[in-house]
Every structure is written in structure tokens, then in C-alpha cells.
Amino acid sequence: xxxxxxxxxxxxxxxxxxxxxxxxxxxxxxxxxxxxxxxxxxxxxxxxxxxxxxxxxxxxxxxxxxxxxxxxxxxxxxxxxxxxxxxxxxxxxxxxxxxxxxxxxxxxxxxxxxxxxxxxxxxxxxxxxxxxxxxxxxxxxxxxxxxxxxxxxxxxxxxxxxxxxxxxxxxxxxxxxxxxxxxxxxxxxxxxxxxxxxxxxxxxxxxxxxxxxxxxxxxxxxxxxx
Amino acid sequence: xxxxxxxxxxxxxxxxxxxxxxxxxxxxxxxxxxxxxxxxxxxxxxxxxxxxxxxxxxxxxxxxxxxxxxxxxxxxxxxxxxxxxxxxxxxxxxxxxxxxxxxxxxxxxxxxxxxxxxxxxxxxxxxxxxxxxxxxxxxxxxxxxxxxxxxxxxxxxxxxxxxxxxxxxxxxxxxxxxxxxxxxxxxxxxxxxxxxxxxxxxxxxxxxxxxxxxxxxxxxxxxxxxxxxxxxxxxxxxxxxxxxxxxxxxxxxxxxxxxxxxxxxxxxxxxxxxxxxxxxxxxxxxxxxxxxxxxxxxxxxxxxxxxxxxxxxxxxxxxxxxxxxxx
Numbered sequence: 001x002x003x004x005x006x007x008x009x010x011x012x013x014x015x016x017x018x019x020x021x022x023x024x025x026x027x028x029x030x031x032x033x034x035x036x037x038x039x040x041x042x043x044x045x046x047x048x049x050x051x052x053x054x055x056x057x058x059x060x061x062x063x064x065x066x067x068x069x070x071x072x073x074x075x076x077x078x079x080x081x082x083x084x085x086x087x088x089x090x091x092x093x094x095x096x097x098x099x100x101x102x103x104x105x106x107x108x109x110x111x112x113x114x115x116x117x118x119x120x121x122x123x124x125x126x127x128x129x130x131x132x133x134x135x136x137x138x139x140x141x142x143x144x145x146x147x148x149x150x151x152x153x154x155x156x157x158x159x160x161x162x163x164x165x166x167x168x169x170x171x172x173x174x175x176x177x178x179x180x181x182x183x184x185x186x187x188x189x190x191x192x193x194x195x196x197x198x199x200x201x202x203x204x205x206x207x208x209x210x211x212x213x214x215x216x217x218x219x220x221x222x223x224x225x226x
Numbered sequence: 227x228x229x230x231x232x233x234x235x236x237x238x239x240x241x242x243x244x245x246x247x248x249x250x251x252x253x254x255x256x257x258x259x260x261x262x263x264x265x266x267x268x269x270x271x272x273x274x275x276x277x278x279x280x281x282x283x284x285x286x287x288x289x290x291x292x293x294x295x296x297x298x299x300x301x302x303x304x305x306x307x308x309x310x311x312x313x314x315x316x317x318x319x320x321x322x323x324x325x326x327x328x329x330x331x332x333x334x335x336x337x338x339x340x341x342x343x344x345x346x347x348x349x350x351x352x353x354x355x356x357x358x359x360x361x362x363x364x365x366x367x368x369x370x371x372x373x374x375x376x377x378x379x380x381x382x383x384x385x386x387x388x389x390x391x392x393x394x395x396x397x398x399x400x401x402x403x404x405x406x407x408x409x410x411x412x413x414x415x416x417x418x419x420x421x422x423x424x425x426x427x428x429x430x431x432x433x434x435x436x437x438x439x440x441x442x443x444x445x446x447x448x449x450x451x452x453x454x455x456x457x458x459x460x461x462x463x464x465x466x467x468x469x470x471x472x473x474x475x476x477x478x479x480x481x482x483x484x485x486x487x488x489x490x491x492x493x494x495x496x497x498x499x500x501x502x503x504x505x506x507x508x509x510x511x512x513x514x515x516x517x518x519x520x521x522x523x524x525x526x527x528x529x530x531x532x533x534x535x536x537x538x539x540x541x542x543x544x545x546x547x548x549x550x551x552x553x
Contacts, residue, residue: 049461051552072466079463089458103462108252150462 001027001158001189002048007057009043009213017043019213020057023220025191027157030184031220032200033193035210041193044210045160048191049081050074062157079107082151082188086163088143090135096122096146097131103154121153125179141172148176152183159183161192165199173199256471264475268483275480278444282484285437286531287491289430290519294492296426298517299419303412310389310408314396316373317403325373328401332375337392340378346371372403386413434534437484441477441538448473449546457552466547473543474536481535485528492519 002025009018017040025031033041046052047059050066059066062080069077090099100118109117122128125145127138135143144164151159159180165173177192177199184190194200200207209217268275314332316325325343333341344352349371354363383392389407396405449456456469500516507514519527 051461075460075463075465075468077463078461083461089461091455091458102459105252105256106459106462106464106468108249110248110251111255154463 001025001029001062002191003058003060004044005058005060007044007047007059008055009040009047009052010055017213018047018054021210021213021215023208023215023218025189025220027189028184028187029206029220030181030190031192031206031208032203033191033208033210034195034197034200035216036195038212039210040213041210042162045083045162045191045193048158048160049083050077075106079103079154080156080158082154082156082159084144084147084151084159084161084164086166088135088147090143090146090150092135094134095131096127096133096135096138099135099146100131100149100153103150107154117153118149121149124152124182125149141168141176144168144172144176145179148179152188157187157189159188159190161190161194163194164192165194165196170199174202177203256468260472261475261478264472265479268476268479278440279480279484279487282437282440282480282531282535283487283491285433285440286485286488286527289426289433290488290492290523290527291495292426292430293523294496294517294519296419296423299422301517302514303415303419310379310412312377312379312389312393312396312405312407314375314377314405315403316375316401318372320373320401322373324401325375328399329375332377337379337383338377339380340376342376344374344376346373349374434530437481437531437534438538438541441480441535442542444480445473445477445539445542446546448476449543449550453550456547456550460550461552469547470543474539477535477537477539477542478532479535481531481533481538482528484535485531488531489519489524489527 002023004021004023007018007021008016010016021040021044033044035041043052047054048061048066050069053067061077066077091102094102097118100121101114104114104117119128119131122131125148127142127145127149130138130142135146138146144167148164151161161180164180165176168176173196180190180192181203206219207217208215208220268279316328322345329341329343332338346369350363350369353371357363377396379389379392383389393405393407396402459469496516496518500518503514503516
């Protein structure tokens, strides 16, 4: 699903966030990305979503070399990826339902399909009874579930999550992780950046550990797909 | 496992791709929703938009008022054009008999509808009456005024060009000192009109530019206000067109509402002025009545207002949306 070949990223100002990262995430696999803050986890996810472009190296997503994706095709590229953030990034002036419906409206899904799909997504995250509420009326864990529902409503083949449990207590964190595992079981590829090492260890999925922009542990090494 | 995978691959391949028909219908629906939503937003927050719309309306009302003024000023000069006369002044040494002969000759010409002889005495008494220096004139021992003939051309010779050539031809006659068109001041009036028209055009263009800038700036603030929202929407795969559309509609509405207000303002001023001008026209025993905004002009005002709003928004959106990228 994702292949990184010797990817470097240097930001303007000289900071080198990634220094030659290579790995492959097979289709339908779920994996964790760990490392201290500043190790390059977020940069790696941003490169996949084309929020940043790599300085050097090749990234392949869904069999497409994403350096060939032109700026104006980026929206269509992002529709293949469901993204989840630590700070949820919800629209706080719109209801839970409207937040989840947003990717469908953007993609141009027909009116008659939208309610069905929004409710299916909310059902999966267990928030079907809160669709009329505003995000601010929900707890942190519930807001994160809204973010997940929004990420999966379009049935993207890949989910990317950046510290999805960063602000949650351990019990809620485990719920959220199990939710990701459920999506993975129906075939969605999942890559989660997290520094919750205990939780990661219990989940028994491949791990890539980053330190100062290099992989120090790589259970998805390039040899797996080369 | 491989079976599951291939199944999900197929379903995922169809899930984020949408048929053309659905996409077209959705685009249509979005246009409807965006246009309605942005209009409601403007109407619902009158405090935010009222000032902007008023400024825009004034900027659009001024050129419209100029236009209305010019139309009326031209209509006034046209109502004068029919009544132009040519005054022919004879040479000082011409006798009354010679003058009468010329009068008969001119009377035979088809170009003139009316030919009037003005004797020296008539001219002097008229001059005394209207010049205001009548007393001084009575001290003159001799009437200094020449014989004169006043000619009213038929309407087919009343255009400025034929009048000019008639006057030249008359001047070349032996007895004639000079032939003077009393349309000279109409010409001056018309050239002042032309200059005013040019100034009005220039000022109108500046005001149109002002409208563009005001709408552009309003849209810029709206974009900055919704910066976070735009970032989120970009993250979930919104195209620029999707993000742009509500802002473009907002600009369009601003322009259209302002143009409607401008038309209203000009019409109010028109109603207020109509009475006083008809009084003035009566004093001059003229048939002139003030012309209002033609429906076609009102329509083009609305179109121009909307277009200016749309273009202003477009320029602003192009410039500022590019700078907002998800972090």
C-alpha cells in the first residue's frame, strides 16, 4: 500500500526531519510508527498525505509514485486516505452528522447515499445517538471517534492516524486502537503514529521506530516487498 | 485472507470514485446550496455586511447618477436643436431698400421656414429693452445697429453641419457683413457635456476599481476568518473549486445587493428632483421632463455590480486560498 524508498526531508531552515527512511506497508496491513516527539513521525505521515513533498527519495502509494501527483490532483490523492489527528480537527460550528458527511459532500456522493453512509460510519464508532450534537458537547474520546467516523466514511483504502490517543486515558486509548483494528480486519491498511509503547506492544502489529529521522527498528523493512 | 483482501480492494476502488452523473448532480446541488447559504449568511448578519454593502452601493450609485445626469443634459440640448436661428447682419452702408430686396430673395429659398426683417429701429428698441444700458444708448446721436434678417431653417436643414454651411454661404453674399448662428452656445454646451462625460467615465472606472478592491478585501477577511475550516476541508480532499465557490457567491451577492441599493438610491434622488425640475422647466416654458433610469440601464447596473463582486472575490480567492495549506 505504501512504499518509502530512501526518503529524505529537509525543511526550509535546514532541519532534517527524515534521513533516508525505507519501508513497505503491505495492502491490508496495520502498523505502528513510534519514536520521541521530533523523531519525524508527523513528517512521515505528512509526506504520505502530500502535505509536504520529500526532498529526496520515492514514495509509492496504491501503486502510484506520488511525486507524479500534481498539486491540483492532491485533493483526489487525499480522498484515498482517511486521516485522524490528535487534535481531531473537527468543524466546531457544525453538528457531528455534518462533520462526518463532509468528505462525502466534497467527493460528490449523491444525496440519497449520504445519510446511509454517515449513519453507518457513526454506528461503527458507537455515536449513532449523538449525530445532532455539536462536537464541543462531546468528550475528548467521543470527538476522536467523530474524527475516525469522518476518516472512514468515504471507505478509503488507507487510514493514517497521528497520535490518535495522545489526549485520552488508557482505557479510551485501547478502545480507539481496537476500533482501528476492526477497520483493519475488513481490509483497510492502517498506519498509526503513537508513542504509547505499552499499548503498541499489546496490539501485536509491526512497528517502525524512528529516531532523529532514521529507522532504529523496522519490522516492515524494504526487503519485504523488494 | 487473500480472498478478503481482493474483495476489499474492489470495494475500496469503487468507494472513493464517484460516477460522473453523481458528480454533476452534486455540483449542481452545491451551487444551489452555496448560493442560498451565502445569501442567508449575508442577510442574517446585517451588521457585518451592511457597511460594506452601503459603501459598494454608494460607489455604484455615483456612476449611475452621472449617467442619469448626462442623459438628461443631452435630452435638454436635443430639445434646443430644433429652434436654431441664423441672424444675418447687413453691412453698415446697406440701405433699407437693398435690405428689403435681400429679404425677398431669401424668402424665395426653400431652406428657410421663416424669414423676418429686423429694422434698425426695431433692433435698437429691442436692445434698449434687454441690454440694461438703454439710458446710455439714448445719448447716441445715431443708431449704430445694422439692418438684420432672422432666418429659421426648415427642420431638414437644422443639423449642425448644414447650418454651418448655410451660415458660410450667407456671409459670402455681397451685402452681408456676417451671418451668425445662435447655436454657438449650444455647441459650447455640447462640448462641456463631452468633457463632463469623459470625466464621469474616468471617475466611474475609478469607482468600479474601488468596488473590486472593497469586495476583494471583504472576501480576504472572510477567508482568513475561516482559515482553520479551510485547512480541515483541504485535508479531507476538497478541491480548490469546492472551497472557492461559497466565497465567489458571497462576492456576487455583495455586488448584486449593492447594485439594487444603488438603483434604489438613484431612483429616490430622481423622484426628489423631478418636481423641482418640472417647475424650472415651466419657468422656461419648456416641455422638458426629467428622464429616469431606463429599465435596460438598471438591468446593466445589476449585471455590472454582480460581475464586479464576482471578479473582486475571484482575485482575492486566487491570491489567498493558495497560502492556506493544512499543517
